[in-house]
Ligand SMILES: Cc1cc2nc3c(=O)[nH]c(=O)nc-3n(C[C@H](O)[C@H](O)[C@H](O)COP(=O)(O)OP(=O)(O)OC[C@H]3O[C@@H](n4cnc5c(N)ncnc54)[C@H](O)[C@@H]3O)c2cc1C
């Protein structure tokens with residue numbers, strides 16, 4: 446028998462959990478459907494456990510910076526406390542009961558299973574039919590995109606999930622893909638003694654960001670002993686015993702005890718039955734309007750919308766979708782000041798457009814750059830002070846449309862720049878503000894001086 450309800454939320458990751466909880470608290474009858482764990486990728490296999498690894502790796506790196514700065518320090522890295530924290534604090538051994546209780550405590554109804562749209566206003570969950578009167582919210586996230594490298598489908602490679610669940614750092618690791626996942630995990634494992642090689646197909650690491658940031662990070666990884674191959678195509682992979690072999694297009698053969706594939710993620714609309722409501726199952730992402738509506742009665746939030754695979758995007762969109770479903774007033778989605786932080790050391794923060802992206806949009810841009818080590822705070826900080834600020838100005842309007850903040854606290858320094866991009870604060874006004882001395886964010890003032898010319 447079909448079960449009537451107001452709303453069905455499919456996928457209870459960060460985005461789905463937020464919409465479902467918000468609507469249930471507002472008094473709607475909400476069924477939240479989740480195939481795996483409520484909370485999704487972020488708390489169990491992504492943001493939170495990976496940042497626990499990064500935090501531990503940063504402690505090791507800081508301790509190694511003591512000589513010449515503050516005496517002597519001996520560090521004996523041990524991955525066990527990290528693996529324990531991931532099990533006990535982050536994931537409760539990959540158990541989501543607390544998250545399920547959090548949702549049902551708000552008045553929601555929870556259903557474990559795999560959902561599929563079968564016709565407008567009808568959802569099938571493993572044979573059980575739900576008929577939402579008001580709305581369906583699609584929040585099914587993304588899955589790793591595995592490149593068609595010959596042999597890859599026959600070897601036991603890791604995705605982020607296996608990498609996060611390890612109990613010991615591997616002796617050696619090949620990382621295919623030098624984006625956010627690859628760089629964060631490469632550095633974290635290297636700091637625990639893993640011999641790491643990163644293979645990136647494009648010309649630099651973090652290729653979606655400013656090339657200066659990718660070079661800075663590549664140099665920092667190199668100094669820590671991570672081998673980086675950029676502009677390198679993998680032509681085959683094999684595995685025997687406990688060794689992976691990765692052959693590159695220049696004939697070089699790389700070996701490692703483990704292979705992490707971190708070559709991007711994509712939405713999977715094909716298995717969701719979206720064609721039954723008139724949407725394209727072959728699309729790379731679900732197309733939504735500024736209120737997160739995909740079509741009549743269907744909203745979409747999070748990674749599957751293809752607007753930036755970040756937890757903060759999923760939560761931002763989820764709040765807009767909830768407002769839209771409840772008929773509450775509020776602004777439409779605005780991604781001009783979308784912030785991104787890769788939690789490496791140096792931390793790479795960026796907001797809005799890169800110089801190249803702004804140029805491709807046809808903007809006449811001016812840029813300004815300043816180096817963190819040349820600033821007072823960078824000079825004081827000394828060991829581990831690498832970083833830079835790069836500003837991208839729309840020269841016609843005299844406002845910033847993008848910025849990069851890389852350095853010891855790059856992601857935190859980014860905040861002021863994000864406000865400037867979002868609020869379109871005139872560059873002239875930014876130039877005449879007071880910047881606290883001696884902070885890292887004073888480097889913004891130096892970059893503004895460079896922008897002036
Ligand atoms: C290693 C790693 C580190 C990351 N670090 C960060 C970070 O530091 N900061 C940041 O902002 N972002 C980070 N991200 C990205 C972040 O994890 C995602 O953007 C976020 O989890 C997306 O949320 P979501 O709700 O869209 O999808 P998800 O969290 O993927 O949740 C989707 C849920 O839908 C469920 N589902 C799928 N299909 C169905 C179905 N048919 N029926 C029922 N349920 C279904 C899935 O089981 C899943 O639980 C990281 C990602 C990775 C891989």
Ligand SMILES: NC(=O)c1ccc[n+]([C@@H]2O[C@H](COP(=O)([O-])OP(=O)(O)OC[C@H]3O[C@@H](n4cnc5c(N)ncnc54)[C@H](O)[C@@H]3O)[C@@H](O)[C@H]2O)c1
Nearest residue numbers: 592622623624625626627645646707708709754786787788
């Ligand atoms: N700190 C954070 O916020 C954070 C951390 C990790 C992941 N994430 C999110 O998760 C998403 C997925 O991360 P990701 O690192 O897997 O994807 P990504 O898109 O950031 O990077 C993938 C990289 O793999 C490269 N690549 C693709 N095919 C390749 C091949 N065959 N050989 C070699 N290199 C290849 C790409 O050029 C790219 O640089 C990111 O887009 C990001 O939004 C965010």
